[in-house]
Amino acid sequence: MSARDTFAGGVAVITGAGAGIGAGLARHASSLGMTVVLVDIDAGAVAGLRAELEAAGGVAVDAVCDVRDPDAVQELADRVYRDVGPVRLLVNNAGVEQFGYLWDTPVANWNRIMDINVDGVFHGVRAFLPKMIDAGTPAWVWNMSSIGGVAVVPLQAPYIVTKHAVLALTECLHLEVRHAGHDHIHVQAVLPGAVVSNIFESARGVDDSDSEAVTAAESQRAAMLDIKAAAMDPVAAAEVVFDQAAAGEFYLLTQPEYVSSAMTERARVLSTRQAPQLRTERRFDPAKH
Template sequence: MATFENKLVIVTGAGSGIGRATAERFAVQGARVIVSDVNGDTAKDTVDRIEARGGKAYPYAVDVSDVDAMEAFAASVHDAHGAPAVVVNNAGFTTAGPFLGHTVEDWNRIMGVNFWGVVHGSRLFGRQMIEAGRGGRILNVTSPAAVLPIPLSTAYCTSKAAAQMFTECLRLEFAGTGVGVTAVLPAFINTGFYPNAQVVETDGKSVGRGKNLSVLAAQLIARSPETVARNIVRIAARNPAIAPTPFESRIACTGGRVSPAGARLAARMMDIDSLVGLVDRILPASAVRRLDEAAARAVSKS
């Protein structure tokens, strides 16, 4: 798929972050973009940005975890625009906190978006692609967390690991249909992902601090959503099976697959309580206070 001129591209979670940047990038390539998000206002904002640059885009508000809503969404898109050439199942969110602090409802929510949203998008639009007989691409956005354990992120890692294995299996099933399936694993990206994380905690201290510091680090050192979006468009044209992006994600994912024991050791060293305790021990109280204040400002601005 060398060109996306006038091709129909669907991007979920396109109201912000990687999804918005990806929708905009496909539009620059001449695609007609279906912009979906659980928030209809942010979906419309993305469409307005695309149209302001002369692109073509159409907003849809849909909760990817809701099977009835997704079936209605898929039918509506097909009736209005036909079968897609590319689907980017990008919608997702995270939680942070101890496993025993998570309720069944927490688990249902994160699995509903991060796993079932990917399944619904792949199933509904994959069927349209195969029946249309023109081939296409399905790109499911997972995470290095699919292969790397992360402290206090058991639910998130589990949801992404499930989406990763689903994607790898689906690629085998769709082989020969002309529909390629790729798992895209973005690394640490500066989006609304971290400030919007649901914090589930017991003592109300370390996890919240860790979230604030993650937001600050994202603003200082993380890659931009546009970097990932450019790579996603290239990936859609090439159709690899697994695509960690950018370079640091390749390093992390390779390490996690080559040495699971090493990944577990590194994860233990990244435990939030240990890291926060280390910061408190090695920095003077005034420096810790300034760091916490900077992190809090980063959250308020995100």
Template sequence: MRDFAGRVAVVTGAGSGIGRALARRLAAEGMRLALADIEPGALEGTRSLLAGGGAEVTARPLDVGDGAAVRAFADHVYETFGAVHVLCNNAGVFTGGQMWTRPFADFEWMFRVNTFGVLHGVQAFVPRMIEQDTEGHVVNTASVAGLFAGPFSGGYAMTKFATYAATEVLAHEFAVTGSKLRASVLCPGGVRTRIHEAARNRPASLDAGHTADQAFIDEVISNVTTKGIPPEDVADAVVKAIREETFLILTHESYRPGLAARARALAEGRLPDLPDFESRD
């Protein structure tokens, strides 16, 4: 899809970080925006910023882990704009720690948002995007943690590997069914976001105590994000990937050799080396 002007984009997790950057970048391309985020105040900040710049935008607070709420959001978007051309399933959360230390609630929370949130978005929007019979693109936000598995982030890696796999399946399904839609998986490395503060939106019903191993990985992720690239660079890469129909969107070129090394190790039956999640170009 090369022509963005006048078309409609949906972005979840649009209140901050990569989601806000995506919304701003797509608005700059002349798109109409439907935005969602679980934080009403942050979402309103993005909405007012874009509306103040002349963009046509609608926004609704949304928990992407709630399938019924996502379907209702899709209804609202289609009632408002009549079509969707770019779907960015971007909302995500993180918590870490050893897999045998952290409670099941950690895994439940991350799967609810990171994996089921993507599935809810796909099932709520894609059938109608196909029915439109127009060009379109789905971008699912995974992570380099969905390509390389590292210690102390088992639950997060599980959800992001699943998101990667779901997007590859989706891309193949679009191809074999002759759909005009395309799919990309976004796998960011270190980006200046608030992912390390995701617990601010954790439901009380899935709350859990803090452990030393969790505190360790929280500090690591905080350092990586603080030193990371601007989210605007990620948004630029996404727009370029949509135009060029690139499947895998990496934010750091330094991860490409690691992918080749990982593939070689797996082909030889070896455990891949630990990734350097602080790699920067």
């Protein structure tokens, strides 16, 4: 079944929809004929995207919500089901980055990335999934992990930790909905490779009291921005993800060959019990993937 056959006419709720892959997913969902609820902490970003989608003939609703706040996410779910309709697709996408050595990372920055990247996914699942289960109609939950969910990278430990956590959460949730007999619920993990976004520019670093710590953090930011220069267009990435989801795949990979190579390498390291090795970052070349 095609993505249009699967998703057209349904409601999609996408957190972190104001930019990057979240906005790409929203644009493609709208092009498929979905009503899109655009959720972000940046009111201006989602208001602008709503206007864009409506100008193109789509139906969209913008909503400001801090996914760190479980009450706010629950209120969002209640409002969507009351005012928009049952949700066919929930995308727990909101996320932030952090650069620097782990021992230099401010506690506030650690708490922030855990609260958004991990707790935000949990809050989304807890608020929306019971309603999706009760509706009794086919519905999809996508949780945003990353190629970083199957890799280890120095100077990005907090982010990598969150993406490993989201992947494990999603794998367990997939099993739990099967165990509970909710066969109409499809839980899938999204693992993007390099996709254009502003996550690296907006990422936090370390306190400026230690010049060496700041230099290390900013050098990693520069390396990630270099990778971004050759990254995939968010709408093109979204199209791949929607097609894989409609085909019933569990791991939704924006660049299948590229991300699969990281999965294979992770499996090799674990199976051989080899210690993580420092290596030069592989530059993403979209022409090869």
